[in-house]
Amino acid sequence: DCVMTQSPDSLAVSLGERATISCKSSQSILYRSNNRNYLAWYQQKPGQPPKLLIHWASIREPGVPDRFSGSESGTDFTLTISSLQAEDVAVYCCQQYLHTPRTFGQGTKVEIK
Amino acid sequence: QVQLQESGPGLVKPSETLSLTCTVSGDSITGRYWSWMRQPPGKGLEWIGYIHYSGTTKYNPSLESRATTSVDTSKNQFSLKLSSVTAADTAVYYCARGYYDSRGQSEPFDVWGQGTQVTVSS
Secondary structure (H helix, E strand, C coil): CCCEEEECCEEEECCCCCEEEEEEECCCCEECCCCEECEEEEEECCCCCCEEEEECCCEECCCCCCCEEEEEECCEEEEEECCCCHHHCEEEEEEECCCCCCEECCCEEEEEC | CCEEEEECCCEECCCCCEEEEEEEECCCCCCCEEEEEEECCCCCCEEEEEEECCCCEEECCCCCCCEEEEEECCCCEEEEEECCCCHHHCEEEEEEECCECCCCCECCCCEECCCEEEEECC
């Protein structure tokens, strides 16, 4: 399986400050036909299902605030929240959707400092 | 607005079969792929399997011997059965849209149900 490893497991950030979450895949998730990394980011608030934020590593879903951004470098991926808001408190996880079985990172809990 | 809703027993006895149904509204189940995921307490998400409206299925190798999915296009529903459950199968189970799009291209899971807690206990 393609193992997705996130770091850190949790982080506390002051309101208005930057939050950065890392995700590393154990295999390439680059689809050569379109040169896209098949990496998604989800946000999961307590008691709610995951919400798709970003696909293809950096493409925001409609309606997702532009303070959320994704970046990529080889098999390393980053989710950045540029200015943390109270409503961003959640668990964030990455997922690869190139290989079967689809696999998720263990999640990173983001809290307010 | 596409909505998915899981239904089924919240408590299952060890060695019995877990059965869940996902009802889709706001979208036709035909032409799409539909998946099941689960999330044990305090752990990450695990993909269980998918079903296409044509009946094509695929499962996570870790659960392949115990998982079965089916689809009922007349009711716009798809279902999951997981046999011989143990306490390790206690989790929140989610249904979701996605795996491949209608052209067979890989896609993420863009719509999720609210999830249903299933506890395995005697």
